[in-house]
Amino acid sequence: MKDTLIETDCIVVGSGVAGLYAAWCAASNGRVVLVTGEALRSGSSYWAQGGIAAVTTADDALALHVEDTLAAGRGLCDEAAVELLVREGAADVAKLIEAGMPFDREADGQPSRGLEGGHSRRRILHAMGVQTGRALVEFLARQVEQTANIQVIEYAAVCELLMADDACAGVQINRHADGASQCIAAPATILATGGYASLYRRTTNPHTSIGDGLLLAAAAGARLRDLEFVQFHPTAFYASDGATFLISEALRGAGAHLRNAAGERFLADKPQAELAPRDVVAREIFAQIEAGPLPHVYLDIRHLDIDELGGHFQHLLDRIADQGVDARKTGIPVAPAAHYCVGGVATDLNAATDVPGLYAAGEVAATGVHGANRLASNSLLECLVFARRAAAHAAQTRTEPVDPPRPVALAQDASAASDFAYFKSNVADLLNAHVGILRDAASLQSAVEALSRLSAGETASSSALPDEYFRRRRRGLLELALAITESALARTESRGVHQRRDYPELSEPAVHSDSVARFTRFPVRNRT
Secondary structure, eight states: OTTOEEEOSEEEEOOSHHHHHHHHHHGGGSOEEEEOSSOSSOSGGGGOOSOEEOOOSTTOOHHHHHHHHHHHTTTOSOHHHHHHHHHHHHHHHHHHHHHTOOOOBOTTSSBOOBOOTTOSSOOEEOBTTBOHHHHHHHHHHHHHHTOTTEEEEOSEEEEEEEEETTEEEEEEEEETTTOOEEEEEOSOEEEOOOOOGGGSSSBSSOTTOSOHHHHHHHHTTOOEEOTTOEEEEEEEEOOTTOOOOBOOHHHHHTTOEEEOTTOOOTTTTSTTGGGSOHHHHHHHHHHHHHHSSOSOEEEEOTTSOHHHHHHHHHHHHHHHHHTTOOTTTSOEEEEEEEEEEOOEEEOOTTSBOSSTTEEEOGGGEEOSSSTTSOOTTOHHHHHHHHHHHHHHHHHHTOOOOOOOOOOOOOBOOHHHHHHHHHHHHHHHHHHHHHSSSEEOHHHHHHHHHHHHHHHHHHHHHHTTSOOBHHHHHHHHHHHHHHHHHHHHHHOOSOBTTBEESSOOSOOSSOOOOEEOGGGGGSOOEEOO
């Protein structure tokens, strides 16, 4: 069993909303194998507090949602992709509702609609209050588990893509429990592995979000696009011991105010105040922190009806209370944290990459819908639309699978695992210090030099050692961190979530940044 070949019609890598929805949709047209590195119910989607932005009422319009998305994207959105997202996303949400997805409802039975930063209408659907991601993952996981032609492989890492005639024709996986290797052959592979925000020290993401899917795609020859655009969520809980978790933007939509150490509501006179797009709010908070005296600001809900808030935010209020903060009496300490990666694997409108047979959906992808700054609650919508389109396109262009080679065992060294955690921590400190919310050439160049020294050391040491899973991941982590930093250094302007002290203005025309060549040294086996 351990080294036998699995043949299927479609492989899905990842079990967030994009992966689960892709598998569910693809199962309508054939056999599916879904591979996930953790349990089926895991990943960034599971912890997403934000809802799904969709036009569902007569007092809203598709054109308004498009306009809001383009405005947030700061001139770098693909307008065709945005229009597709908004138009088809509304239909995908309707499909979920029809299938029984338990979105929150008002007393009259109509779906509750929240307001979040950058939106001109109340169009955000939530489920289980601010546990929308968890509710949606649970719902989709049940659909996957009840679909007979979906095989789920948990706790397994995809360590490489298998190629035939420059097309992706399958994957090799390594199972965490025993290190056993196995090949899966399919004419279509959909990457839904999430982003890379956990490369940073302070992040709202699970520790696994370090860009593994981007590295797999790049090693196969796919373009990576706009890696410098890392969105910092403005309001992540701050604690001196490092505790970090998201404080939903919906809380500001319900009327919460941001105040500095002096108690001043510092966004009151800004357009849209606390509900400005995330890049604006994060920069304003960062400016208050830089001015001192505290490493955070406060989110104040004391003027609101706490009992009424409890109906929607009780889970979040309980988590804040567990940290020793009584939101009834004091402000909630918050500071920005790396949250969402706008950049990713470049795709077309069908979620197809430059590599035939390889697709990317969700945060791993750069579809063009977010531009330089993601509009709140558009990400789950993007997962749905492009996962479905990937599955449909893969079915329409299906070819016969090609037999892969036998798997090549990839060792897993326990001591290398602990070294990897320490190594990742050092890289996270570098990125937080030099490639954060505000950047400049001197700081970015310092990061490039430090990461290059680490990379040179890895190259020298690995040449004398056998290939091993965690050493390979160390090299990949460094390559991706360098690509992010070099992309930030090369973008000599301030646009969206990429802000330069030394280049504070926008440059015209708006252009994307692509990365390809540096990743080709990572192993990709071609079938013979």
